[in-house]
Amino acid sequence: MSRELVILCADGTMRAVLGAFFARQFHHALGCAPFDFDVARDIFNDPLEKDGGVHRRSHEILRQFLTTHRRALVVLDQQFGGERPAATVRADIERLLDANGWQDRRAVAVIDPELEVLLWQDNPHVEAALKYTGQPSLRQRLENEGKWPAGQPKPAAPKELIQALIKSQRAGPPVAVYSQIANRVAIHGCVDPAFLTIRDAIRTWFPAEVA
Incomplete structure (x- = not known):
């Protein structure tokens, strides 16, 4: 072999x-x-x-x-x-x-349930890939909107949420966004x-x- x-x-x-x-x-x-x-x-x-x-x-x-x-x-x-x-x-x-x-x-x-759950972290690299530059942080914004419950490591609907953000932020093709996150994000926070x-x-x- x-x-x-x-x-x-x-x-x-x-x-x-x-x-x-x-x-x-x-x-x-x-x-x-x-x-x-x-x-x-x-x-x-x-x-x-x-x-x-x-x-x-x-x-x-x-x-x-x-x-x-x-x-x-x-x-x-x-x-x-x-x-x-x-x-x-x-x-x-x-x-x-x-x-x-x-x-x-x-x-x-x-x-x-699916691939997108691996991509979610409270991490600046995720914000950068999604072209999010606003205030508050993306994590805080999603918590305020009830989309990422406080104390939870992942949003409730990881695939639907990341795809909606890619579209609203005009972040690019999903596969390119996903790959950028995978290439940069730290893994010690992945549970x-x-x-x-x-x-x-x-x-x-x-x-x-x-x-």
């Missing part, structure tokens, strides 16, 4: 966002050892499949990488089709991957379980050297 990790994403937007994150010096952000990872080669989505297809067929989609990549990571949204619980979707995929040769070298991250799954799997596979 010549490659360390392959990442299967549910769609092109998710691929762009994760690609932007892994294009930075991600080992510093994740607290892992550096490893060879090529965004152009090692992260992909199947244009014929979305979240539901990845749920049912990730083992088939990844079969071509069984002998070329040591490990596989699958990332998809929970909110699709019948909207099964994230834990159920994750267990389904893990079972199929294990039965098809990925035992002990796979991880599955199911974003609940989303799906992101922690990604972080912990990569730390386990590529442990940082202890001085």
Whole structure:
């Protein structure tokens, strides 16, 4: 096997966002050892499949990488089709991957409810990507409007809210805004379980050297 990790994403937007994150010096952000990872080669989505297809067929989609990549990571949204619980979707995929040769070298991250929840932080980089320059801060404005409850790490409707702000602020194509956030935002403030799954799997596979 010549490659360390392959990442299967549910769609092109998710691929762009994760690609932007892994294009930075991600080992510093994740607290892992550096490893060879090529965004152009090692992260992909199947244009014929979305979240539901990845749920049912990730083992088939990844079969071509069984002998070329040591490990596989699958990332998809929970909110699709019948909207099964994230834990159920994750267990389904893990079972199929294990039965098809990925035992002990796979991880599955199911974003609940969807990708946009990972992008939200009370952070100036989020404001910059959304071209928000007003007062009060974006976090305070959304709290005042009842869209981001006090004490909560994320807004109540992350996808609808970020897309509405992109439109009202004329911030640009959503995928470009998302990628800008992923490329710049700090991750220590991200408490989303799906992101922690990604972080912990990569730390386990590529442990940082202890001085």
